[in-house]
Amino acid sequence: MKRTLLSLTFILGLGATVSTFAQDNQTIFQSRGIYRSGGYAAISNKFTKINGDYANMAELYGGWFINQRFLLGVGASATTNYIPVPALEQNFPARKMTYQYGQFGLMTEYVFASTRRVHVTANLLTGAGFTLQYDRHDVDDWDWDDWDDRHDNDDAKCFFVMEPGVQVEFNLLKWMRFSPGVSYRKAFNAKGNGLTDSDLSNVSYNLTLKFGRF
Known part of the structure; x- marks a missing residue:
């Protein structure tokens, strides 16, 4: 018992x-x-290098801002300037062949002490990158009749890319923030168009404006 x-x-x-x-x-x-939900969009300009040459990239991203801390959204960016293609790597002969690089995918961002005037953010883009070549005509060089014929050999190559970064963020207004920062772009298994992972992977410096409900 x-x-x-x-x-x-x-x-x-x-x-x-x-x-x-x-x-x-x-x-x-x-x-x-989830005690507070908002959202914002960001426009950014990045300064980096591709294949050893200066590359200017325009970027747009945005999404759902959760609890004044975490952004869950999407982002995309692409080069805007002339990036010369070496003669041996050109897909077809042209006077001014240039590389075009772009990337898009899931964008996440964590904001530390979002309500303070100056604070820090950490972000990460994971998704797909692509490269292609095209003839970057000057204004006087356009010949619309043979545009399609001259671009039949374009060959876009896609691959996986990740870009983590950090920013120092300034709360200018309740609905606008200025966020200069730095990131590192890493390409994986990039092949074709004469570009390798190391040619595409590099540090980027950015100037960013954000608009929305923070």
């Missing part, structure tokens, strides 16, 4: 202990939930 009572007491005690730990095992989303 005593053994039965002791066993019953042990089982009840163990059950109470497990129940206590189960109650204490709370997750972030269960304990806090």
Whole structure:
């Protein structure tokens, strides 16, 4: 009888202990939930290098801003300037062959102390990158009649890309922020168009304006 009572007491005690730990095992989303939801869009200009040459990139990203901390959205960017293609790597002969680079994908951003006038953000773009070549005509060089014929040999190559970065963010207005920063673009398995992973992977410096409900 005593053994039965002791066993019953042990089982009840163990059950109470497990129940206590189960109650204490709370997750972030269960304990806090989403108490504030907003969103913003960002326009950015990046300064970097591709294949050793200066590259200017225009970028646009934005999404859902959760709890004044975490952005979940999408982003895209592409080069805007002339990036010369070496003669041996040209897909077809032209006077001014240039590389075009672009990337797009999932954009996440974490904002530290978002309500402070000056704070820090960390972001990450993961998605696809692409390269192609085209003849970058001057204004006087356009010949619309043979445009399609001269671009039949264009060969866009896609690959995986990641770009983590950090920014120092200034709250200019309730709905606008200025965020200069730096990031590192890493290409994976880039092949074709005479460009390798190392040719495409490089540091980028950016100037960014953000608009929205923070």
